[in-house]
Amino acid sequence: MKYYRAHVLICSGSNCAIKGCQTIKDALVAVLNKHELQSEIKVVDTGCLGWCEQGPSMVIYPEGVMYSRLKNSDMDEIVTEHLLKGRFVHRLMTQSTDTLGLASPLNMTPFFQKQRRVVLKNCGLINPERLEDYIHAGGYTALATALDKYAPEEIIAMVLDAGLRGRGGAGFLTGKKWSYTKAALGEPKYLICNADEGEPGTFKDRLILEGDPHLIVEGMAIAAYAIGASKGIIYVRGEYDLSIKRMEQAVLQARENGILGEGVLGSGFNFDIEVCAGAGAYVCGEETALIESIEGNRGEPRFKPPYPAEKGLWGLPTCVNNVETLANIPAIIENSPTWYRSLGTENSPGTKVFTLTGNITNSGLIEVPMGITLREIIYDIGGGIPQGRRFKMAQTGGTSGGCLAEEHLDLPMDYDSLASHGSSLGSGALLIMDDSHCILDLTHCFLKFFVHESCGKCTPCREGTPALYKLIGKMTAGQGNQDDLELIHRLARTMQDSSLCALGQTAPVPVLSAFRHFWPEVEAHMTGNCLAHKCFSGRGSKHDH
Amino acid sequence: MIEAPNKRSAQIDVFVGQPGGMLKALHALQSQSEANFLSPADIKLVASKFGVPVAKVWGTVTFYSLFATTPRGRHIIRVCENAPCHVVGASDILAALEQHLKIRAGGTTTDGLFTLEATSCLGVCGVAPAIMIDSTVYGNLTKEQLPALLAEYRQEAQA
Amino acid sequence: MKSLNELKSLRERLEKGQQLAEKPLRTIIIGMGTCGIAAGARGVLLAIMDELAAKNLSDTAVTQTSCIGMCEKEPLVEVVVEGKSTLYAYVNGEKARRIVLSHIINGEPVTEWSVERALGGRV
Numbered sequence: 090m091k092y093y094r095a096h097v098l099i100c101s102g103s104n105c106a107i108k109g110c111q112t113i114k115d116a117l118v119a120v121l122n123k124h125e126l127q128s129e130i131k132v133v134d135t136g137c138l139g140w141c142e143q144g145p146s147m148v149i150y151p152e153g154v155m156y157s158r159l160k161n162s163d164m165d166e167i168v169t170e171h172l173l174k175g176r177f178v179h180r181l182m183t184q185s186t187d188t189l190g191l192a193s194p195l196n197m198t199p200f201f202q203k204q205r206r207v208v209l210k211n212c213g214l215i216n217p218e219r220l221e222d223y224i225h226a227g228g229y230t231a232l233a234t235a236l237d238k239y240a241p242e243e244i245i246a247m248v249l250d251a252g253l254r255g256r257g258g259a260g261f262l263t264g265k266k267w268s269y270t271k272a273a274l275g276e277p278k279y280l281i282c283n284a285d286e287g288e289p290g291t292f293k294d295r296l297i298l299e300g301d302p303h304l305i306v307e308g309m310a311i312a313a314y315a316i317g318a319s320k321g322i323i324y325v326r327g328e329y330d331l332s333i334k335r336m337e338q339a340v341l342q343a344r345e346n347g348i349l350g351e352g353v354l355g356s357g358f359n360f361d362i363e364v365c366a367g368a369g370a371y372v373c374g375e376e377t378a379l380i381e382s383i384e385g386n387r388g389e390p391r392f393k394p395p396y397p398a399e400k401g402l403w404g405l406p407t408c409v410n411n412v413e414t415l416a417n418i419p420a421i422i423e424n425s426p427t428w429y430r431s432l433g434t435e436n437s438p439g440t441k442v443f444t445l446t447g448n449i450t451n452s453g454l455i456e457v458p459m460g461i462t463l464r465e466i467i468y469d470i471g472g473g474i475p476q477g478r479r480f481k482m483a484q485t486g487g488t489s490g491g492c493l494a495e496e497h498l499d500l501p502m503d504y505d506s507l508a509s510h511g512s513s514l515g516s517g518a519l520l521i522m523d524d525s526h527c528i529l530d531l532t533h534c535f536l537k538f539f540v541h542e543s544c545g546k547c548t549p550c551r552e553g554t555p556a557l558y559k560l561i562g563k564m565t566a567g568q569g570n571q572d573d574l575e576l577i578h579r580l581a582r583t584m585q586d587s588s589l590c591a592l593g594q595t596a597p598v599p600v601l602s603a604f605r606h607f608w609p610e611v612e613a614h615m616t617g618n619c620l621a622h623k624c625f626s627g628r629g630s631k632h633d634h
Numbered sequence: 635m636i637e638a639p640n641k642r643s644a645q646i647d648v649f650v651g652q653p654g655g656m657l658k659a660l661h662a663l664q665s666q667s668e669a670n671f672l673s674p675a676d677i678k679l680v681a682s683k684f685g686v687p688v689a690k691v692w693g694t695v696t697f698y699s700l701f702a703t704t705p706r707g708r709h710i711i712r713v714c715e716n717a718p719c720h721v722v723g724a725s726d727i728l729a730a731l732e733q734h735l736k737i738r739a740g741g742t743t744t745d746g747l748f749t750l751e752a753t754s755c756l757g758v759c760g761v762a763p764a765i766m767i768d769s770t771v772y773g774n775l776t777k778e779q780l781p782a783l784l785a786e787y788r789q790e791a792q793a
Numbered sequence: 794m795k796s797l798n799e800l801k802s803l804r805e806r807l808e809k810g811q812q813l814a815e816k817p818l819r820t821i822i823i824g825m826g827t828c829g830i831a832a833g834a835r836g837v838l839l840a841i842m843d844e845l846a847a848k849n850l851s852d853t854a855v856t857q858t859s860c861i862g863m864c865e866k867e868p869l870v871e872v873v874v875e876g877k878s879t880l881y882a883y884v885n886g887e888k889a890r891r892i893v894l895s896h897i898i899n900g901e902p903v904t905e906w907s908v909e910r911a912l913g914g915r916v
Binding site for chain 1: 796797799800801803804807808824826827828830856857858859860861862863864865866875877908909912
Binding site for chain 1: 715
């Protein structure tokens with residue numbers, strides 16, 4: 090096999106050939122021959138690299154540098170500067186590659202181009218089972234810096250300045266939550282990482298736990314230092330087998346290397362983490378239910394107040410933060426709150442991890458600055474709707490979120506914009522549905538979930554969820570009438586006003602948003618018409634097994 | 635086969651006295667049970683070990699979906715039926731499994747090999763529709779793939 | 794580790810180590826997150842190990858990473874040869890063996906299975 094010290098990839102796809110790739114290639118080969126580099130540098134014809142709009146382009150390896158909008162006259166400079174002297178020709182480099190450390194043309198694909206990876210910077214790139222890989226990628230620098238340079242109060246101030254809001258769904262200011270726990274009386278204080286990810290369509294936390302477990306250890310250690318907690322618990326849902334294993338391993342590695350335990354990194358701060366597995370209950374994602382579950386009980390929410398900041402685990406001050414929230418902390422400490430605020434929007438700074446599911450070409454997980462539009466996510470990153478179908482609706486924030494219609498495609502994705510349209514950013518789940526789906530059939534499916542997951546402690550939720558499910562089922566069976574509509578509205582209001590926790594309070598959200606944004610379709614069911622031809626199959630609703 | 639109570643008891647001794655140890659004890663007992671469930675004897679055992687009423691243990695066990703109080707098959711097949719799987723055809727997968735195994739969701743095959751459960755989101759929606767057999771997740775499923783997948787488990791059971 | 798300085802020096806050592814160490818000529822990285830495993834990454838891993846052993850390719854390192862976010866394209870396999878990386882999508886055991894033969898042995902990436910192609914949807 091022959092070895093070359095560099096490879097130049099030039100697209101020979103039909104699209105680009107029109108824009109002159111072939112002549113660029115000829116010009117490059119001529120210059121290489123002139124410098125007698127043909128035995129050292131290989132020119133490779135590739136298929137279309139997929140960024141035709143950038144004009145003739147090439148990628149040079151091993152650096153993975155991409156040049157575009159090339160002219161024949163640029164070849165001399167590329168060869169003499171880049172290939173001979175190793176200096177990049179910055180004026181021809183169109184896109185910076187700093188969003189992703191990957192030396193791959195993948196960086197340039199629309200899937201990655203619009204992403205900004207802060208939380209996911211290591212995911213899919215490092216070996217998550219090796220502490221060395223994490224440290225090599227810059228890991229634990231933020232923790233060491235925090236312990237070395239800042240007082241706990243300063244860390245809280247930084248997180249407040251950054252404007253980081255809780256990524257589990259509620260969007261409460263993280264710095265504020267920390268300051269409440271710090272101010273509370275009682276010892277020891279607990280820091281809990283909420284990894285009981287159960288919102289349908291959400292798997293961001295799993296991916297972070299699996300892909301970069303040390304990032305969570307680091308985020309937790311910094312948070313614990315800030316609030317004065319000596320004990321940390323990661324509560325991972327029981328179904329996440331690999332997440333539990335990887336977290337346990339990371340905690341062990343950190344402990345063996347002086348990052349956890351007595352005197353973290355040689356400082357006077359003591360902190361250790363325990364990994365705790367859930368047993369299958371969606372409601373345990375609610376922070377007080379989660380605390381009950383850690384105590385070994387039924388995971389039922391507690392009455393609030395008192396809030397966990399005052400009386401949490403074992404009656405002691407406790408702070409519960411979501412996985413993604415904690416994963417943002419090291420980057421804030423390392424880069425400054427100002428840097429963090431440069432991402433995202435005024436009221437929702439930073440990035441957000443979204444999970445794309447449903448009828449979308451590139452389903453999976455992305456991280457983008459807050460405020461990006463739904464259209465950009467679906468069409469630029471997600472690759473659009475497959476099988477030539479049309480976009481019909483998107484449910485944001487998981488099953489407890491609302492459905493948005495086509496007219497909302499240009500809505501910025503942040504906490505406040507979504508809330509003003511009867512939906513929520515929630516956990517970052519984005520369920521995309523094409524025009525083959527019926528809004529009521531789906532609403533029925535959402536409600537079935539709540540019937541199954543209602544814990545039964547409070548009446549509005551325990552009785553309300555099955556009643557709503559039945560009423561919507563009646564409509565999908567073609568038996569709904571005006572009285573039912575009236576009843577649905579009253580029931581929804583009662584549940585929102587009087588349920589004990591967010592489960593019962595948000596269960597009516599998908600119903601109300603369906604009525605608000607898809608009223609003609611809902612109404613058609615009253616006269617025996619399902620516009621998507623999903624309902625009235627003669628056997629009632631298809632969800633009744 | 636019913637195991638000797640003292641053996642079951644030894645399996646949970648380490649959790650007694652641990653704060654919040656009861657859930658861990660229940661996890662341990664179930665994972666070491668032949669029929670993948672917690673028997674009334676197990677529940678009484680946990681109650682006496684932890685010094686709490688049987689009703690409290692019973693209430694806890696029945697609260698969580700990962701615990702069962704009736705005998706189950708050797709392998710638990712969990713089929714997600716939430717919206718992200720639903721919109722890409724999860725109901726077809728469940729129907730195909732029901733037909734192939736000749737049981738309904740919640741049932742156990744006559745040979746005691748499989749229990750079929752409809753469940754909430756498994757968190758692998760990126761590869762929906764997905765099912766979980768024990769702790770292994772299978773994604774991007776089509777109903778055509780199911781017979782071969784189940785055959786692997788059957789072969790393993792015979793070997 | 795006892796301090797920020799110690800962490801820094803460890804990181805420098807690791808960096809140097811990466812530069813100095815005999816780097817494997819070729820690396821195959823398999824996405825082993827839950828989604829990868831769910832889509833069949835274990836079978837792919839076994840096929841690759843098996844094919845490498847059969848062809849005596851001891852200079853090729855096999856390692857793992859987690860999910861990069863393109864769950865639907867799993868199993869994903871990245872092949873790095875001389876710093877040039879190719880990411881393959883929808884890999885199965887059979888494709889994995891062909892990737893070893895074509896890309897590792899003959900130095901010819903199997904471009905039709907690359908993820909750039911797959912980003913337009915399943916082919």
